[in-house]
Amino acid sequence: MQSKSEQINTLTEHNDELENYFRNTIIPQLFVDSQLILRKFTPPAMKQFNLKAEHIGQPLANVKENFRFPTILDNIQHVIDSSEILEKEIQTTDRRWYQMNVLPYIVQKNNKTDGVIITFIDITARIRDLKEQEKLIAEHELLMDTIAHDIKNPLTSLSLTIEMLKKLPEKGMAKLPAMLGTAESSLMKMKDIIADLVQNRWQGQRYLAVEELLDLQNILEDVRLTLAAQLQESKAVLEVKIGISEITFARRKLRSILYNLVSNAIKYSSADRIPHVQIKSMEQDGFMVISVSDNGIGIDKQHLNTIFEKYQRVASKAEGNGVGLYLVKQTLEAAGGKVTVTSKLDEGSVFSVFLKLTE
Template sequence: MTPIPNGQACPKCAPLQTECEALRQKLDRNRAELDTFVYRVSHDLKAPVVSLYGMASVVSEDYGEKLGEQGKHYLSRLMANAGMIERLLADLLAYSRVGRKEANPERLQADAVVRDVLGKFSKEITQRKIRVEIHSPLPEIFFARTQLEQLFSNLIGNAVRFMGDQPDPVIEIGAVAADAGITFYVRDNGIGIDPQHHQIIFGVFERLKEIETDGTGMGLALVRKILDLAGGNIWIESNKGEGAVFYFTLPVGRC
């Protein structure tokens, strides 16, 4: 075999590299087109769904006493389903905006962002008597604040939502630095997730069936998309009934 001089490309590899690059560009175009389609559909459907919910609310308030018990039940179900569709469309819009909208990274204190996110769940945390432990100090990173808030909001929200009947509920949040970047984690001692679902839960519209929840199944898909575009990663360690730990990494360039 004739050796290839340093600095020169392999002639046999060139066509394959060209084909791979063409496929990559096609995949990028398809993803962009899909995101645009999702954005337009969810945006256009939002107004009529909001109108439907509003009119149903008016009917309930002005004519509720005339409907009878069965009529009230039907109207209640109509409003609940309209509300669910509204939340789903909002999540689809958020999902489609990732990668389409300028991220605007900035120097952030992760500790402050996490505490702001916890404030949004203060009512649920207090009601369920959840003990939250932040293994401070969390590091300073260079990232888009909105996206970092979305990451922690979905992971902390899931920890709260799937705590179950744990008598001593705990959520732990921390980070570990390494040469390749920083790994954050959100740990809980809730109901846990069977290993057979560990990959499925990161898909669009995927929800655990163990308990009733008003989630749309978009949260972890949004988290994964944000991290994919940032060059990061996310994974879970969990068994059913033994709590769960979600880890996500941000590469050096984001830290």
């Protein structure tokens, strides 16, 4: 058994180690005790949140405005009361995003939470890149769909015109057949180009969308980060229950599918209740089935068969171009899968994505 002086020396060594760690870490970190008193912080935290030496020993409530995050005290108290780790994305008023991890500081002797250690990891660049990538993909897909759609009609008209010209009398029009032949040849070439474009579009050739073994949880994390601002603004609750997680699929395509469905669930929420979006996965008859359910405005039964058509929209209350669900359906069907929907007006909808599992 250690003597009193030995115990003091041991505590001093441990304190020196902790002080050394806090001085040298490159991550903004705080230590707050069970009375919500700020006890320590790292130099990066001092710089990022404009903390000063005199703030040590003060109630965190006195300096909470430095963090520009209104519910930080409630979050810390929740971890102290529950001894559960809390992970949350927060945005400060300077429009930077952080992964905030609040970890309970548990005293082993009595197994009680005596405070929390809070770390802040800057994820601004990641969220910005994800948003930019989704935006570019959506714009490119919409552009290609629009081009194919808009060119089809004039091409059809040109075909009919050529057929009519072929039936005209040839008297005094000796060069007309040759001209028609050239026009017809050009027309066929344009048709072939469009056919190749559309075929390659859904055969995974664009963007080098190579299939790989994916973890659904990681894809959902990317989607959640991309939609962080919408989730925060709407105060939506996002619940995830993963039954099966691994799937061989193109990362960009799966992310785009889930992004569209989760984004719609938030976008078409009901004005009289907080949005609740639940994502589940399970295995069924050789497919991974991912369901995205919400408690939103729902879809009228008469529209259930048309919502996957291009330029069709569920409602006019939110921004959109009516292409998202069309792209979801086309992508899945091209990969041997499908998407289904069930819905009740003013109760919500459930979209189920079927992805074929490989051996």
